[in-house]
Amino acid sequence: MRSPSGAWGTLLRHRIALAGMVLIGALVCMAAFAPLLAPCDPNEQDLYHVLEGPSKSHLLGTDDVGRDLLSRVIYGSRVTLAMGAASTIFSATIGVLLGLVAGYKGGVWDMAIMRLTDTFMCMPALVMALAIVAALGPGVTSVVISITVLAWTGFARIVRGQVMLVRELAYVEAARALGASGLRIMFRHLLPNVTAPIIVTVTLALGGNIMLESTVSFLGIGVQPPTPSWGSELRVGYSYLEVAPLFSIAPGLMITLAVLAFNFLGDGLRDALDPRLRAEGPGPG
């Protein structure tokens, strides 16, 4: 196993991944310091100045009810990133646990969990997301639930495959011979050995989940007004595309940038953590 500094080094030399990291850092700062960065209250309406172009007081112009677009885009990052992160954490937890059990236990467990995964995978994502949100009622919680339900399958499959490779290795047998229980083997011995693919999948899933959240919000059943989110901004802005193009371009660009940033980082991580590139050999001693 390569030392963390080695993987870090590869990652930092990977220009695209570095760009992704910088972008993600900027987005996270934007979300964290939204109240300081935003020039106006994102929900303050000014019905005398609607759909205006860029000006000194409103750098990106105003929306259909005269709210400052820049402030709404800045605040929108909070909702979008938080929902992306929450749904990724939940789906990763579920997927990793199920994958671990399926890969380690094998047999009936593996069969049952993998058929369940197949079932979820063959459902069209968007239709499922819409159905779940429709059933639970629109809102942040139901969007997170629907994305979680759709996104865990990728984790389960990857973890299961990796665990099946690792569990045949001598040190797992050695751990069993030293009296380690099944749970201990799964969490102490197998899980740390499959973290690299999990990290890559988490990063790539973040991008995908942000995209899915934006899609659901764009269709109007996600985040509800007046809470700003890029997807819902885009949806309203879309109706005024000809009058105020920035209204839809700004949130659209943000979605693109966010998804791209996570995908860049994910690709970089995949290269940095690739076991084939790991220099393995005995050290001194």
Add this chain to the structure above:
Amino acid sequence: MLLEVRNLSAHLMAGHGIVKAVDNISYDLDEGETLGIVGESGCGKTVSALSLLRLIPSPPLVVSSGRVLFQGQDLLELGDEELCSIRGNTMAMIFQEPMTSLNPVLSVGYQVMEPLMIHRGVSRTEAMRECIGLLKMARIPDAAARVHAYPHQFSGGMRQRVVIAMGLSCNPRLIIADEPTTALDVTIQAELLDLMKQLTLDHGTALILITHNLGVVARYADRVMVMYAGRVVEQARTLDLYRTPAHPYTRGLLESVPRLDQDLRQRLKPIEGQPPDLARLPGGCAFHPRCPLAMERCRNETPQLAPVGDAHEAACWLGGAA
């Protein structure tokens, strides 16, 4: 008696039928005694040891009959939890591949501490103190600093010392060492075997030493069990076995090893042929196709272990006269 194995048979369910990996073997082991199990690759040495602790997943392995009495308990009747409390605690195992039997993502210290934390329920700090002691005992230099190192920072010999420390951590009554030094170079092999022997002597630990190296057995084992095609073909005290080998297979093994006291111009005599496919064993004595002394009877009837001397048994129709 520490360990009594009686009529242990283990079958592997292979695609096309049953493979008798271990066929009806029995042996005893006293406290502090060292038993060597020798034989060619694939003769059932490892399976016979792994099935003591039910370490081979079932299926494909089925321990079809027999009893394994360890400290008076039949291990084959125990539940998983009870078995876990014996593994690594009173009976430990040392594996053949020092390069792969350590987990690459856990520090060596943690891996030595783990059995202590599992079986003794000691705190981390306590376990860490004992771990440093164990690593010192396994003669790892600068143990206190190296507990936090990872396996890839150790050489093969050092890793095997860690593996030995892991096996000894709970002060087991019996250690099963499966080809413990095969992957290491010769000078380190001798050093580690000496260390292991010394440690087992110090602690009065019994040792089952599985190897294909007769030299190792001669030096370290009190008694030897020779296996062929899943069966025990000869069992004796080490000296008796080397002085008066009773089974043609044992003799073949001994003649195929170079000796210092032998004429340099004399050629080594290998045993002709290959060990048989366990799924298609020849009838009668499994060794007869390769045996220079095979008779008609050997083709049809399977010989059982029979005494040929004091505490010396062989499974051959020729008995001690071979």
